[in-house]
Amino acid sequence: MTETAQMPNVQLNLVGLSKNDYRGAPTTLCAGCGHNSISNQIIAAAYELNVVPEEMIKLSGIGCSSKSPAYFLNRSFGFNSLHGRMPSVATGAMFGDHRLRALAVSGDGDTTNIGMGQFKHIMRRNVPMVYIVENNGVYGLTKGQFSATAEKGLRLKYQGLNPFTPVDVVEEAMASGATFVARSFAGDANQVKALIKAALSHNGLAILDIISPCVTFNNEDDSRHSYGWGREHQEPLHDFTFVPREQEIQVGEFPEGTTKTVTMHDGATIVLKKLDRGHDPTSRSAAMKLIDDARNEAVLLTGLIYVEPNQPSLTDVAELSTNRPLNRLTEADLRPDKSMIETANAMMF
Amino acid sequence: MATPQVQEKQQPETGKAVVNDFSMTVATKNGSGSQTSNLTLLRALFKMGIPVSGKNLFPSNIQGLPTWYTIRLSKKGYLARRAEHEIVVAMNEDTFVEDLASVAPGGAFYYGDHLKFEINRTDISVYSFPAKKFAKDSSAPATLRDYVANMAYVGVLAHMLEIDMAKIREALEYHFDGKEKPIAINMGVIEAAYEWAKANLSKSDPYRVEPMDETKGFIMADGNTAGALGSIFGGLQFMAWYPITPASSVAEGVSHNISKFRDKEGQDGKTYGIVQAEDELAAIGMAVGAGWSGLRAMTSTSGPGISLMTEFVGLAAYAEIPVVIWDVQRVGPSTGLPTRTSQGDIISTYFLGHGDTKHIMLLPGSASECFEFGWKSFDIAERMQTPVFVMSDLDLGMNTWMTKPFEYPNTPMDRGKILWEEDLEKLSDWQRYKDVDGDGIPYRTAPGNKHPRSAWFARGTGHNDNAKYSERSEDWEKNMMRLKHKFETAVNYMPKPEVISSGNKVGIISYGSTDAAILEARDYLAEGGLQTDYLRLRAVPFTSEVKDFIEKHDRVYVVEMNRDGQMNMILRLEYPEHTTKLISLAKHDGMPLTANWVKEAVELQEK
Incomplete structure (x- = not known):
């Protein structure tokens, strides 16, 4: 048994677990990453949402970011798969027990270089899972090469100048029909946590593009994937509150007329308090314009950019049982009766 | 053309009929609907009790390029391809000249009279018939006329060869699933052509058919559909695939038929998931993800797809995830000959992946064995927690074979060493990769297991018994040696070879779709005075019978369809002490092996 700390001063959540129960192995990534x-x-989002760790799976590809699932949720099943191929593994894995929540971590190289094809197709299929792109514009483990999200004109010590147009994860997600698209900045812990919570209650593919600076290879203040630039140029779209299903919104909690509430498939709500832009995340055309404007204005727009809570997910389309997951079925469910062999032979000639 | 041309010359053994022992080839254009006509002939002959085999020689093309369909009738039950054909039906102007030249001396040549060519042969019987007339006169809608036109040669041949019209109707009823309208339209054309032939053609060649009783207890099936149905009986829970010739009909065989066998009235949800992936990398990735999550998962592909799947296969072998992969082999390397048959993926698949890897390969030799390995492969994959390859080929997979009926699985499902909550509750210690039983096979758990000690982290990186990341040399070596031991354990779960042995000095080892040619060749060799024993491999790694067989023979010919004698190479690796006994006979022309080639290749060595 993994010990749950029983000391009186440790706070337990509704499923009786402490935050420690959600931790993983100590990180081996760089300090400040x-x-x-x-x-x-x-860890905080899963703890606060009262997720039972065994009811969540975590997946990743290859790269610095893809190492990170070892550093959270020790009690969840995990799969550190192949470079750029996590989406296919996740797609198949979701059929095992589709009642589980899935959270996948990928990087900008893993997603937009080697993994672009699978990234696009997992969105088409609306696989019910959270897909986080920890986006720093460079390859870390292989020592600082450009990824496809590195901005044009970026100069790095060993690589020189990047002459190519960057791929925008959020734009790609919109183009591929993702049903939940958000962007955040690793330096904005509260917003990251609120978005992860919202994404975890989405019934479909939730893309979180999180600008996550690489302190070793790409953290010069003029780089768009640096802490300096992010802090300077981040422009949150809304003040963001996620209200789980179990917790009702109190009347008067949010000032009327300045908020937009989105009800998720599972009954949870996202309350967005309008800031300057007053963006409606349920409008696809508004989202597209917003992304375009942000690029032209060179600002890092963060928050929930687009959500469509009611599209059927892949496991809905597959018409799986609501009660019994596929991986609990037995021979009696899976092997046709003996008499059916006659049917098989009769089908031939 | 009002009067049919009948030329009569040089009949062999004049007056003597050749019954149920010849080959006929129909030359048409791809996409012209001739497949229905050809299968109708094949099935009607089968229903007459005559052993038959049908082989489609088709181009990599949708419409227009030449295609040939050969039906062999053999009263002795030989099902292999013959290189010669005694009857040719020419329906394609593009190949008319070569088709005419290809008829065996004394044979018969039928052609549609819309084809205006000079007939320059006098050693064969030649018949022309108004191929387009019957469709035009029929009730077929204009859009379908070109398709039903091919039924004309069915009618003409029915009369000339004395094929039972009632059996032709049965074949059509099967093909059109009892739908009266298409049956009536096609039968109408066949009958009109039959009557026309009866009135206008006079037979001058010796080839004809007679009812026999030699197909009782057999069915007609293609290996791909058989494999698909076998997988359904094996409890397939997840399939991801990407279209590729000649493997697509495995996946389509599953998706078209699974609901009939597995959806029950009032059932809450499906018992399977099927995804057509964006490419082969994704197809195997999904199957591996599903295998990890505790499902009986499979994918099907051919050589190019296997190449793409390589990295995932290495991951699945190393992370020990069960998955079944069908390789319906075609001719490689590269795109190769996409519509021709081969056994060219044997070496590469056996060792697929970087680092030290070896994989289990099942080798079906008939359509009914494709069914058997369809379900058995899941048992082996879950027992061994590793990828299992079923190595079929285009000839076995796509052609229609007379085969034994499918048999219901004779063993219960083997889900292998998987632990659920109640199992873990009884164990004080469980480690994912620990060899508890000394057979190299560890215990696994699957996502959704709610026990707090159930989770483990699957990874392709170095790991210890606990599935934790490890770069320690001792952990790496220990794990790799355990995997080697596990592969040795796998021998205990392999289907044993089929051995025909009566103490002869010369042995033949072969596998897969070559079986028919070997069986026939052994008869011919015996007629020439050379008695042979025969071992048909059904799996790699080899069980002890293989070594015994080699030991008992002075010379062993390893017959296969590739350039380098790939199975022979594996045999030599496994049994280096017998290297000099093993003689490779390999053919790689893309065509199904003929008995004559096998006979001549052996005799050349035995001289």
């Missing part, structure tokens, strides 16, 4: 703060927010 944006990925570590995202791991911490995954």
